[in-house]
Amino acid sequence: MGRSPCCEKTHTNKGAWTKEEDQLLINYIRTHGEGCWRSLPQAAGLLRCGKSCRLRWINYLRPDLKRGNFTEEEDKVIIKLHGVLGNKWSLIAGRLPGRTDNEIKNYWNTHIKRKLISNGINPQSHRPITSTSTATPATIKTCLDFTNSSPQPSKVTTSSIISPTKNIFIPTTYNYSSSVDDTKCNSSTTEESPSPPPPSEKNAAPALDLELSIGLPFQSKCTKSTSFNYSSSSSKSLFDFLRPPTTDAAAKPVSAAAVVAQAMCPCKWQLGLQKGQLCNNCQPFVGLYRYIAN
DNA sequence: AAGGTCTGCAACCGCAGGTAG
DNA sequence: CCTACCTGCGGTTGCAGACCT
Structure with a gap:
C-alpha cells in the first residue's frame, strides 16, 4: 500500500506566502503553540499543507530568528x-x-x-x-x-x-x-x-x-x-x-x-x-x- | 533603456526515522 | 512484528531582484 499524501493537494495553496497567511499562522501558533502540523492548517484556516506551514514558521516566522548577514x-x-x-x-x-x-x-x-x-x-x-x-x-x-x-x-x-x-x-x-x-x-x-x-x-x-x-x-x-x-x-x-x-x-x-x-x-x-x-x-x-x- | 544573465533565497519534494496502534 | 502516520531533514527548484552588456 502506498503512502498517503501528506495533505490534500487539490485544495492547498502553493508558492509564496501572503501576509494574510503569515498572520494566520502566527496567530494560531501564538495561541496554541507549535505541534501537530498536519492538523494546523485547517485549524488555523489556512489552505496550506502542514509541511508548508512548518517550513514557513521555522524558516521565516519564528520570532527568535536572527536576521541579516552572517558574521x-x-x-x-x-x-x-x-x-x-x-x-x-x-x-x-x-x-x-x-x-x-x-x-x-x-x-x-x-x-x-x-x-x-x-x-x-x-x-x-x-x-x-x-x-x-x-x-x-x-x-x-x-x-x-x-x-x-x-x-x-x-x-x-x-x-x-x-x-x-x-x-x-x-x-x-x-x-x-x-x-x-x-x-x-x-x-x-x-x-x-x-x-x-x-x-x-x-x-x-x-x-x-x-x-x-x-x-x-x-x-x-x-x-x-x-x-x-x-x-x-x-x-x-x-x-x-x-x-x-x-x-x-x-x-x-x-x-x-x-x-x-x-x-x-x-x-x-x-x-x-x-x-x-x-x-x-x-x-x-x-x-x-x-x-x-x- | 532593454534584454540577458546571474545570484540569493524561499519553498517544494521525496525520503527516512520515530512511534502509536 | 507490522503498518500507517507524522515529523524532520537534505537536495533541488523556481522566482524575483540585481547586475551586466
Missing part, C-alpha cells in the same frame, strides 16, 4: 562544523542560535562554497583541490579570506581526522587569517611552507580560535581508547567545550561520542541552563549523539 565568526563555525558533520545542516544550525538549517544550507551553497573553491579548498572534502589523494602530513598554504586582517598567509595543517559520516578529510587546524591580495595566494599547493612567524595577538583571528585536534578517527564503536587530544593552544578555542573535566580526563578516557554529544549541547555553556536541561537548540544534538555513536 565572520558564524562563517567560521559553519565551515568548521561542516568539516566535522558534513551536510548535516540541522546540526550545524543547532550551533548557531537564530539561524535555520535552510538558511545555512543556502548560505553555504551561495557564499562559503564559492569562497572555499576560490581559495583552493574543496568544499566537500575540505581538502586542497589539487592535492594528491594520499595526503602526507604537510603544511599547506591557503588564503582563506575571512578576516581581512593581515596579508599573512594562513595555513592548514593536514593531520587529519575522519568524519563520522563519511571518510572525508578534515584538516584539524584552520587558521583563518587572510590574504588581502589574492595574487599572493599560494593556494592549492602541498609544498612545505616556510615557517611563518608566530601570529601576533592582533593578527590572530579575533576572539575565536577554531583550532581542533582530535587524536583518533571516530569509529563505529567508541572504545575506551577513543579519546580526544587537544591542542595546546592557550587561546580560547571554539571547541574548548569539548574538553572533559581536567581532573578526570586522564584517569577515565571519555567516549568521543559522549563528549561531543554532551559538549555540543549549548544550553549549559551558552544559554545558562542547568545541566540536563534541553533547550530547542539542544534537540538536534540528541541526534548528533546517535549519529556519532553509530
Whole structure:
C-alpha cells in the first residue's frame, strides 16, 4: 500500500506566502503553540499543507530568528562544523542560535562554497583541490579570506581526522587569517611552507580560535581508547567545550561520542541552563549523539 | 533603456526515522 | 512484528531582484 499524501493537494495553496497567511499562522501558533502540523492548517484556516506551514514558521516566522548577514565568526563555525558533520545542516544550525538549517544550507551553497573553491579548498572534502589523494602530513598554504586582517598567509595543517559520516578529510587546524591580495595566494599547493612567524595577538583571528585536534578517527564503536587530544593552544578555542573535566580526563578516557554529544549541547555553556536541561537548540544534538555513536 | 544573465533565497519534494496502534 | 502516520531533514527548484552588456 502506498503512502498517503501528506495533505490534500487539490485544495492547498502553493508558492509564496501572503501576509494574510503569515498572520494566520502566527496567530494560531501564538495561541496554541507549535505541534501537530498536519492538523494546523485547517485549524488555523489556512489552505496550506502542514509541511508548508512548518517550513514557513521555522524558516521565516519564528520570532527568535536572527536576521541579516552572517558574521565572520558564524562563517567560521559553519565551515568548521561542516568539516566535522558534513551536510548535516540541522546540526550545524543547532550551533548557531537564530539561524535555520535552510538558511545555512543556502548560505553555504551561495557564499562559503564559492569562497572555499576560490581559495583552493574543496568544499566537500575540505581538502586542497589539487592535492594528491594520499595526503602526507604537510603544511599547506591557503588564503582563506575571512578576516581581512593581515596579508599573512594562513595555513592548514593536514593531520587529519575522519568524519563520522563519511571518510572525508578534515584538516584539524584552520587558521583563518587572510590574504588581502589574492595574487599572493599560494593556494592549492602541498609544498612545505616556510615557517611563518608566530601570529601576533592582533593578527590572530579575533576572539575565536577554531583550532581542533582530535587524536583518533571516530569509529563505529567508541572504545575506551577513543579519546580526544587537544591542542595546546592557550587561546580560547571554539571547541574548548569539548574538553572533559581536567581532573578526570586522564584517569577515565571519555567516549568521543559522549563528549561531543554532551559538549555540543549549548544550553549549559551558552544559554545558562542547568545541566540536563534541553533547550530547542539542544534537540538536534540528541541526534548528533546517535549519529556519532553509530 | 532593454534584454540577458546571474545570484540569493524561499519553498517544494521525496525520503527516512520515530512511534502509536 | 507490522503498518500507517507524522515529523524532520537534505537536495533541488523556481522566482524575483540585481547586475551586466
